[in-house]
Amino acid sequence: MTITLYELSGADRSLRFAPHCWKSKLALVHKKLSYKTEPVWFTEKEKFAVSEQPLLPVITDGDKVVSDSWAIAEYLEAKYPDAPSLFANDEAKAKAESFHQWVSTALSKHIPGILILDLYNVIADQDKEYFRSSREERIGTTLEEFAATPEKHIKGLQTELAYVRELLATQNYLGGDKPDYSDICLLGTFLWIATSGTKEFLEKDDVVYAWYQRVLGDYSEVIPKSVAA
Amino acid sequence: MTITLYELSGADRSLRFAPHCWKSKLALVHKKLSYKTEPVWFTEKEKFAVSEQPLLPVITDGDKVVSDSWAIAEYLEAKYPDAPSLFANDEAKAKAESFHQWVSTALSKHIPGILILDLYNVIADQDKEYFRSSREERIGTTLEEFAATPEKHIKGLQTELAYVRELLATQNYLGGDKPDYSDICLLGTFLWIATSGTKEFLEKDDVVYAWYQRVLGDYSEVIPKSVAA
Numbered sequence: 001m002t003i004t005l006y007e008l009s010g011a012d013r014s015l016r017f018a019p020h021c022w023k024s025k026l027a028l029v030h031k032k033l034s035y036k037t038e039p040v041w042f043t044e045k046e047k048f049a050v051s052e053q054p055l056l057p058v059i060t061d062g063d064k065v066v067s068d069s070w071a072i073a074e075y076l077e078a079k080y081p082d083a084p085s086l087f088a089n090d091e092a093k094a095k096a097e098s099f100h101q102w103v104s105t106a107l108s109k110h111i112p113g114i115l116i117l118d119l120y121n122v123i124a125d126q127d128k129e130y131f132r133s134s135r136e137e138r139i140g141t142t143l144e145e146f147a148a149t150p151e152k153h154i155k156g157l158q159t160e161l162a163y164v165r166e167l168l169a170t171q172n173y174l175g176g177d178k179p180d181y182s183d184i185c186l187l188g189t190f191l192w193i194a195t196s197g198t199k200e201f202l203e204k205d206d207v208v209y210a211w212y213q214r215v216l217g218d219y220s221e222v223i224p225k226s227v228a229a
Numbered sequence: 230m231t232i233t234l235y236e237l238s239g240a241d242r243s244l245r246f247a248p249h250c251w252k253s254k255l256a257l258v259h260k261k262l263s264y265k266t267e268p269v270w271f272t273e274k275e276k277f278a279v280s281e282q283p284l285l286p287v288i289t290d291g292d293k294v295v296s297d298s299w300a301i302a303e304y305l306e307a308k309y310p311d312a313p314s315l316f317a318n319d320e321a322k323a324k325a326e327s328f329h330q331w332v333s334t335a336l337s338k339h340i341p342g343i344l345i346l347d348l349y350n351v352i353a354d355q356d357k358e359y360f361r362s363s364r365e366e367r368i369g370t371t372l373e374e375f376a377a378t379p380e381k382h383i384k385g386l387q388t389e390l391a392y393v394r395e396l397l398a399t400q401n402y403l404g405g406d407k408p409d410y411s412d413i414c415l416l417g418t419f420l421w422i423a424t425s426g427t428k429e430f431l432e433k434d435d436v437v438y439a440w441y442q443r444v445l446g447d448y449s450e451v452i453p454k455s456v457a458a
Contacts, residue, residue: 045362053374054365133274134363136283145282 002034006048006058009039010122015224017119017195019108020069022188024057027073029222030184031083035059042127069188070100073181086181096181099174103185107160111193113153117143118197154201161208168207172214179218187215194227231263235277235287238268239351244453246348246424248337249298251417253286256302258451259413260312264288271356298417299329302410315410325410328403332414336389340422342382346372347426383430390437397436401443408447416444423456 005028007021016022016039028035040047040056051058051067058067059075066075073096077086087093116135120143123131132143139146164186167174174182190212193201202209216229223229234257236250245251245268257264269276269285280287280296287296288304295304302325306315316322345364349372352360361372368375393415396403403411419441422430431438445458452458 043362053370054362055369130359130362133271133283133359134366137363138367140284141282 002036003028003059003061005035005037006040006051006056006060007037008056009041011124012122013039015122015195017122017192018056019189019192020055021057022191023069023184024059024072025222026184026188026219027069027076027086027181029219030086030179030181031076031080033076033080033083041124042130043124070097073184086184088175088180092175092180092182096185099182100185102163103189107157107186108189110153110157110160111189112139113146114150114157114198114201115193115196117147122196150198154198157201158203158206161202161206164208164211165206168211173211179215183211183215187212187219191223191227195224199227230291231265232257232288232290234264234266235269235280235285235289236266237285238270240353241351242268244351244424246351246421247285248418248421249284250286251420252298252413253288253301254451255413255417255448256298256305256315256410258448259315259408259410260305260309262305262309262312270353271359272353299326302413315413317404317409321404321409321411325414328411329414331392332418336386336415337418339382339386339389340418341368342375343379343386343427343430344422344425346376351425379427383427386430387432387435390431390435393440394436397440402440408444412440412444416441416448420452420456424453428456 005021005024007016007025008018009016016025016037025035025037038047045054048056048058050060051065053067055067057069057072058065059072060066061075061079064075064079066072073086076083087096112135116139120128120131120135136142164174171177173179174186190201202212213229216223216227220228234250234253236245236254237247238245245254245266254264254266267276274283277285277287279289280294282296284296286298286301287294288301289295290304290308293304293308295301302315305312316325341364345368349357349360349364365371393403400406402408403415419430431441442458445452445456449457
């Protein structure tokens with residue numbers, strides 16, 4: 001029985017950019033589970049109607065359907081306890097949950113301004129009107145206006161990463177001496193930037209850059225060539 | 230020279246529901262300015278391309294184009310100082326700006342759960358796919374699921390209104406002895422609920438209900454029959 005992961009894709013079906021989908025894919029790789037992926041455009045929600053809710057990622061595992069990247073991580077951990085663990089223990093899980101929240105809000109708020117126009121350019125033609133309208137309604141201005149000063153948003157991201165720098169001051173991974181789901185959350189978010197366009201959003205002398213190169217290596221089997229360390 | 234107000238409308242072009250558009254229309258009525266309105270569906274942004282940004286309300290006044298309900302209020306006040314005032318003085322303006330913020334965030338977060346499915350039913354057919362997809366992406370579930378417990382959201386709204394009850398304990402209007410732009414912000418938001426479907430979202434013994442009936446009378450010339458006091 002193979003797990004299927006439904007993920008957002010660009011016009012080029014092999015381009016996967018969505019951070020929450022990356023988290024689920026990296027979790028599958030981390031746990032060494034076999035899976036296949038099904039690329040979905042923004043306007044192809046009927047492809048995962050079985051989920052009865054509108055957001056990706058979704059996985060199906062036999063009869064089981066799970067949505068939401070955090071719920072997927074919990075599901076995989078509970079269902080496949082003998083596979084490599086995403087959380088070493090309850091404390092690591094609580095830390096990862098809080099870190100996941102922080103990455104999705106405080107850190108991620110800097111990211112649309114870095115990549116939104118690049119992303120617009122690589123999504124499917126049939127997605128463009130939807131993407132432009134929904135994002136412009138959310139950001140309150142045109143994509144072009146919002147994306148006019150990417151360096152400002154990159155600077156904001158770099159400043160926000162002070163918290164991660166502290167965590168990495170004394171250990172190689174957020175999970176300690178090996179990567180866990182906290183590392184996966186941050187890597188998934190960096191891959192959102194890296195796959196959408198901008199490759200250079202970290203200074204090379206930043207401890208976060210060293211971590212990023214390390215995890216790109218650890219999960220190299222799913223890292224696109226254009227991004228690889 | 231007549232002012233034109235571009236506002237969102239339902240499939241029935243005479244149905245206007247958008248709270249920020251209501252604020253600008255009420256401001257025009259308050260200042261006794263002559264204006265005409267141009268109804269716009271969600272998927273007709275080309276109608277106000279002159280604004281070079283994607284959100285309504287927009288007004289044009291001769292060559293001048295202004296977007297954003299707060300900016301429109303400021304513009305009208307500065308441009309037509311002899312017309313009835315939206316802000317009695319600088320202090321009233323600062324209060325209104327802070328109140329406007331509160332209404333748009335803390336208070337309004339309770340509202341989509343009250344009306345989102347009613348609204349879906351009255352918008353233009355060509356808007357429905359866009360509306361469903363963008364709102365479901367925002368709320369993280371289906372419209373049907375989100376709208377399944379309106380009474381919960383109405384209760385949340387009623388609780389949040391404690392702040393308004395306090396303000397109205399000693400005066401008839403948020404503006405004091407007559408309505409000002411603070412009253413307009415709250416009325417515009419209530420009209421969002423009232424025009425989309427649900428009419429009963431306040432208890433009749435609530436001081437806020439008494440205020441609501443009062444302002445419906447004050448701005449009766451633009452209040453739809455289905456809502457009128």
